[in-house]
Amino acid sequence: MEEQPKLPDLNTPPRPQHDHTAPITDADGSLQVLGFKSVDAGHESTEPLGHSAGGTTAKQPVRALILTGFGINCEEEFAAAYKLAGAEPTIVHLNQVLHGHISIHDYDILNFPGGFSFGDDLGSGVVLANKLRYRKNAEGRTLLDDIKQFIANGKFVMGICNGFQVLVKLGLLPNLSGNVTPEVTLTHNASGRYEDRWVRLKVNPKSNSPFLKGIDSMEVPVRHGEGRLIIKGEETLAEIETRALNCLAYTDFDGSPTDVYPHNPNGADLNCAGLTDTTGQVFGLMPHPEAFLSLYNHPDWARRKRQNPGLSEEGDGLRLFRNIVEHVQGQTAAVPQEASQFSS
Amino acid sequence: MDSTQRTIQLLLKPGQHDGEGQRVAEAAQRHLGLSTGRVQSTALYTVRYPVSDEQLRDFATHCLQDPVLNDVALDEFRHGAEFKSYILVAKLPGVTDDEGISAQNALGDFLNQPLDTHTQHIFSKRLYFLEHELPESSLRRLAEELLGNKMINRFEVGPIAQIRDYTPRPGGGAESITNTVPLVGLSDEELVKLSKDNLYALNLEEMRAVRDHYTSIAEERQAAGLPQDPTDCELEIIAQTWSEHCKHKEFSAVIKYKDADTGEEFEVDSLFKTYIKNATSEVDRQLRANGNDWLIKVFSDNAGAVRINPESLFVWKVETHNSPSAIDPYGGAITGILGNNRDPLATGIGGARLLFNTNVLCFGNPEFNGTLLSNQLHPRRIFEGVRKGIEDGGNKSGVPTVNGAIVFDDRYAGKPLVYCGTGAVMPMQLAGLDSWEKKIDAQDRIIMAGGRVGKDGIHGATFSSIELDETSPATAVQIGSPITQKLAMDFLILATRRGLIKCSTDNGAGGLSSSIGELATISGGAVVELEKVPLKYPGLRPWEIFVSESQERFSLAVEPAKMTELMSLGQEMEVELTDIGYFTSDGSLDVRFDGESVARIDMEFLHNGVPRKVLEAEWTKPTAQEPALPADLDYTDVLSRLLGSLNICSRESVIRQYDHEVKGRTIIKPLMGATGQAPQDAAVVRFNFESWEGVAVSNGILPRFGDLDAYHMSAGAFDEAVRQIVAVGGKLPNLSYGDGNFWSVNDNFCVPDSVYDPATNPDGKHKLAKLVRMCQALRDATAAYCIPLTSGKDSMKNDFKADGVKISVPPTVLYSMTAKIEDVRRTITSDFKQADDVVYLLGETYDELGGSEFYQLFGELGANVPKVRFEEAKALYTLMGEANEKGLIQSCHDLSDGGLAVGLAEATFGHGFGADVELPATGLGLSAQLFSESHSRFVATVAPEDVVAFEQHFGARATRLGVVTQDSQLTVRHGGQTAISASTAALRHEWTNGPVNRIIGFGQQEVAH
DSSP states (O other), X not given: OOOOOOOGGGGSOOOOOSOOOOOOBOTTSOBOOOSOSOOXXXXXXXXXXXOOSSTTTTSOOOEEEEEEOTTBOOHHHHXXXXXXXXXXXXXXXXXXXXXXXXXXXXXXXXXXXOBOGGGGTTSTTHHHHHHHHHOBOTTSOBHHHHHHHHHHTTOEEEEXXXXXXXXXXXXXXXXXXXXXXXOEEEEOOTTSSOEEEEEEEEEOTTOOOGGGTTOOEEEEEEXXXXXXXXXXXXXXXXXXXXXXXXEEEEEOTTSOBOOOTTTXXXXXXXXXXXXXXXXXXXXXXXXXXXXXXXXXXXXTHHHHHHHOTTOOSBOTTHHHHHHHHHHHHXXXXXXXXXXXXXXX | OOTTOEEEEEEEOTTSOOHHHHHHHHHHHHHHOOXXXXXXXXXXXXXXXXXXXXXXXXHIIIIIOOTTTEEEEESSOOOOTTOOEEEEEEEOTTOOOHHHHHHXXXXXXXXXXXXXXXXXXXXXXXXXXXXXOOOHHHHHHXXXXXXXXXXXXXXXXXXXXXXXXXXXXXXXXXXXXXXXXOOTTOOHHHHHXXXXXXXXXXXXXXXHHHHHHHHHTHHHHHHTTOOSSOBHHHHHHHHHHTSHHHHOTTTSSEEEEEETTTOOEEEEEOHIIIIIIHHHHHHHHHHHHTTOOOEEEOSSSSSEEEEEETTEEEEEEEEEOHHHHHHOHHHHHHHHHHHHXXXXXXXXXXXXXXXXXXXXXXXXXXXOOSOOOTTOOOHHHHHHHHHHHHHHHHHTTTOOEEEEEEEEOGGGXXXXXXXXXXXXXXXXXXXXXXXXXXXXXXXXXEEEEESOBOSTTTTHHHHTTSOEETTOOGGGOOOOOHHHHHHHHHHHHHHHHTTOOSEEEEOOTTHHHHHHHHHHHHHTOEEEEGGGSOBSSSOOOHHHHHHOOOSSEEEEEEOGGGHHHHHHHHHHTTOOEEEEEEEOSSSEEEEEETTEEEEEEEHHHHHHOSOOOEEEEEEOOOOOOOOOOOSSOOHHHHHHHHHTSTTTSOOHHHHTTSOOOTTSOEEEOSEETTTTOEEOSSEEEESOSSOOOEEEEEEEOOGGGGGTOHHHHHHHHHHHHHHHHHHTTOOOTTSSTTOOOOEEEEEEEEOOOOSOBTTXXXXXXXXXXXXXXXXXXXXXHHHHHTOOEEEEEEEOOOEEEETTEEEEOOOEEEEEEEEEESOGGGOOOSSOOSTTOEEEEESOOOSOOTTOHHHHHTTOOOSOOXXXXXXXXXXXXXXXXXXXXXXXXXXXXXXXXXXXHHHHHHHTTTTSOEEEEEEOOOSSOHHHHHHOOOSSOEEEEEOGGGHHHHHHHHGGGEEEEEEEESSOEEEEEETTEEEEEEEHHHHHHHHHTSHHHHHTTOOOOOOOO
């Protein structure tokens, strides 16, 4: 992971930055985090979120950093997912991170939510990916430099929908080469249109990603216009399959992967709905697990509840978040120092 | 090619599917009959920024090119040898170009340079190549009909050997000149001409009032060193402030009403005051008397507000954006939805969080195949454009579009109706202050936040107050930029919670003139320094800057001490903030440019000087009769045809292109069930992830009943919205002391020109009488259900005139309702849940087929318009609330278009159940039992074990019809005969493959599994 991409900006000396503001500080001089910790529009507060009930109070909570701003719009449900899974989510504006006011290394999981970053006018996720790769902070580092370090430290990155598109356009997924250069792409659905519909996913049993541990299948909504995964070249395709990086597939009602619309809503290669990198630490998917946190998100909830009054009130999507939070908790228990290694 | 201008072209790599090119070729064949051969689509970026060859190449390949999909060509227009013609689609100067700005953003990041994103350096275009050699006229037609709109795009077309490029160069023209407009001494004819020539949209009496005002203050103005005559800017401010759009002159007019049938005469002293405001005051009195004090803000500010709980407010606003959508459907709809979003965002202090959007659209028949009038767009094109505008406006803002309705009627073919609604949640307190209050003191600064000002949208307020004709102005068209607004929205949310903003308002119709003019009434005056206003490009006159409706802007009032913190937050979040003046308390609106006076107007005259209109209304009951239909109707066939009819068929292709569940809080979506194809009555959205409290949202609109009786149409629409909320489990308000069960309703009237004129509008009195009757029904409904209106809007000139023909909308009213849901987990969906559940009809069916979809099938209107019996309806709704409390109802669907038969069929669409139903022998004919659209009715199912309790609870209000079956057959019997026998899969197929999904090109859906 130490190898730098051969890109022209490496020869360009750092230039004056667009932004000259100092971090905003309060009366005591301590940094004010931009953005809400509360995800709760009905009971807003600027106080940090309380930890969810459970026996984790003795331990350091798992910290999830959720980026927002510039058209990202699924940050609130993303944070709710982590909160329900027992982690401590923090939503921050991208500029806080890009300008170095917040360090991603203070967190365990870095999250790119869905939305339309920068309007997606050049293709989904392109402008944001470009910013992560090229825009330098005052020390001359790009955020991609930090993300590479973050992954090398054994931490986790998750992208949903537009966030997945960013990770793909950036080359963090699938990153077969380790060079962080784009190897696949996500483009316009075969139907040519944006669609919101519920799909069934099957988890690739060979996937090594802790996000998917113990999950066979799940129902989730897709809400995108550019979710069709296109893999360039047979070799790349074969390698993705061999290494089981195509971790999620669209399936029909019987649970078999399918290329038939609308079960496969976009016509993706390998019927693929999500990818991991080779380490399994970086995970992205087009559908929205954070939109299925409660049973009542499902279009058929009322009939299912009638059929089975004792049905769990939790949605399928929450399992992903519980997985990764438990995994990180297990890690920190084993290696207590690691989480704070890069904190200042 | 210009040496400082470089071009980057992105082409799809050979072998990549060119979906866009294929769609263009297909649409050209299908809609225009043009054979294009293969079409190749490419993207062009023209860079007008100094870059080296190497930088250009690297920028193109690293930032714009998708390495998997695209090839790049630099400074050329590359195309395959087989192509013979080209079409270039560029934007006209000053038109929003988000794609160009995005590319520019990427260039700034790539170069690590602080590129000013507010000056355009990169221009995006599309370049198409066509295999066939087509004449220029055909290419231009294809371009104008399918690829863009001549109001916003510039097209270059021709043979491929001669590709002409075009890059907009905005600006030029006039500079900071302020003229005076001689008014004193003008004759009546000259005054009218002046108003028309300048698009002031003021009538003679109003022009006289302005002239007389200036005559009366001549000495004061002279003493103050001001010209005797008004400046151009002053007249523009007055025209905008006095526009029908802003001032609602017809809803405030004195109306002399006469009933020609009975001879009854009376005078209405303002429709708004009499039927809307006073009615809501009475409701509020009753609510408060019963310990329900949740009505916080009504008919003031940008949106109404009700209290959800001690911590938070629900803010609700619905508006129309009709005229712009007629000219540029996409731009009109997207600015409509984004503009409506700004209303709740800028209510009180500001910074509410948007919870959902809803929209109701009225179009002409999209399958119209007659001749269009000059500048009239085809209804299909308006439909597709508006739909796309709502998709982008909602999806890109991250606001779920949770429900809506589409109504078709040929009379909407001139001007469509585009209603946009937005609900939002706001804390009761922001930084320790009451969030819903607007407070401003003299010396507070005026800050403009968000986008910059251009010539786009000049005269929107006045333009929407007149009828459209073939010469309607291009400057009235605007394109919204959802991304710009999202940034401003994120900023507002933070800034208000930090206490940096005293209050905010949006820049919508009338621009700064309207927003500052209104805010200045709070402190009692303002000084605006127009030279500070950031412009998109030079060349705007001061008055243009002041009235421009360039989008995505807010005006903020900020305490001087908070300025530093506010400005640094803006910089951090990349939202442009500009200090453009300050509030005063001297009673005048003082507008300057570089210290020179541009306008100085007395606020009292500006806001209260408009002369009151006196209008005439005369009602005669239309003559109508019930038709004689064939006796041997095949009711199965009738039901199938109804399900496939324009106003009943599935809207799935439209619904699925809207994100209806971003934010993860939508509990009842427009389509539900295992199939995802069961239509629902009202949407339900929870407020947050920490409680199960939520809000139900519904829309009532029934224009076709207005042809029989506008009173019953309006009452019926109100009832429809109420019963949709009751169907999903909502409870009427004020049923018990302090139950806190809020309801919040917006009324939106869209009517044709209703001002009588013997020559141009001979039936004006009749139209106005319809409006009066619609308002009377509103008053009666409000009182009957104790449901308050919190905000509303009226759009009074929905006529399209061209080639000597006038197309006027039918008088239309939309009631958009919201109501609190205590626990969203207890809501009810419309689809059948389990076999053997018992099916009931709740409420009573009458011989009311007048205006029904059933009669419509036979081209008949009928006479017996459905009437709302408010007392009976209220009693039934109260019983339903109690039954839901006990969990007695498993599914519930309100009956409206197509009556009981369609309601039963739709309830089977969720899973593939059937139903076996026997209609009672009531003396009512079979057609009426099946298809009457009598109000206040539901089809509900009950678990077998609850039947006794259910029947006891509802008594005679419930009629047992039959049972839900496993066998996917809908059987309806009557008097020992089988009236309907159909496979529910076949019925769903008819419904799903109706004209709407066919037109939007939705794929064939799988039949029930």
